[in-house]
Amino acid sequence: MNKILFLLTFLPIFAMSQEAARDALTVIHQRKSVKEYLDTPIPEEKIEMMLKAAMAAPSSRNVQPWRFYVVTNRAILEKLSKQLPNAAMLAHAPLAIVVCGDIKAGNPNRDQEIIWTLDCSAASQNLLLAAEALELGATWTGVYPFQDRIQAIVNALSLPENIIPLNIIPIGYPLKDESPKDKWDLKKVTWVD
Ligand SMILES: Cc1cc2nc3c(=O)[nH]c(=O)nc-3n(C[C@H](O)[C@H](O)[C@H](O)COP(=O)(O)O)c2cc1C
Secondary structure, three states: OOHHHHHHHHHHHHHHHHHHHHHHHHHHHHOOEOOOEOOOOOOHHHHHHHHHHHHOOOOHHHOOOEEEEEEOOHHHHHHHHHHOHHHHHHHHOOEEEEEEEEOOOOOOOOOHHHHHHHHHHHHHHHHHHHHHHOOOEEOOEEOOOOHHHHHHHHHHHOOOOOEEEEEEEEEEOEOOOOOOOOOOOHHHOOOOO
């Protein structure tokens, strides 16, 4: 292949992949916990895109123990907002996704009792990043390992006993412009040469 043909073929691909890399980093650095939302409903395509991103997460032994409950029912969201003071913003969110783990997924062993939380955390972060990329606001609100919070969600969603909620993520179009926190801290890094 001559030089010009090579450049014509591969330059756009290099340019595209650099663009994609920059986009990914921009989204990562723009992500922030957003707790105030407009009433506007979230279109189904956006919900599916967030779920697809969540399911693209890495998973130990590729068990993929994550299960997602997509909640738009106002009565349930309002009830949960009262039972979970740490997630009071559910009262004003048009949507919440509960990220759960199936503790019986795969060939469950003692390790899997812990590992589902790691897989589901990776899925949650992907979901939060997808929300940011779609110009939605979202916040991880903690459920696991607090028994009272777990029980509130189990009751509200009638979860079977093998399904444990890790978190509940209220999602909506942001009410106002917000900036991400700057968490960069070189003191937290050790270089091993
Ligand atoms: C495991 C975990 C649990 C969290 N639980 C809550 C919560 O219960 N309620 C809440 O409002 N935010 C919760 N957050 C969001 C944090 O408060 C937030 O990520 C932190 O303040 C950093 O801000 P940022 O997400 O905007 O960077 C949680 C985040 C994580 C990772």
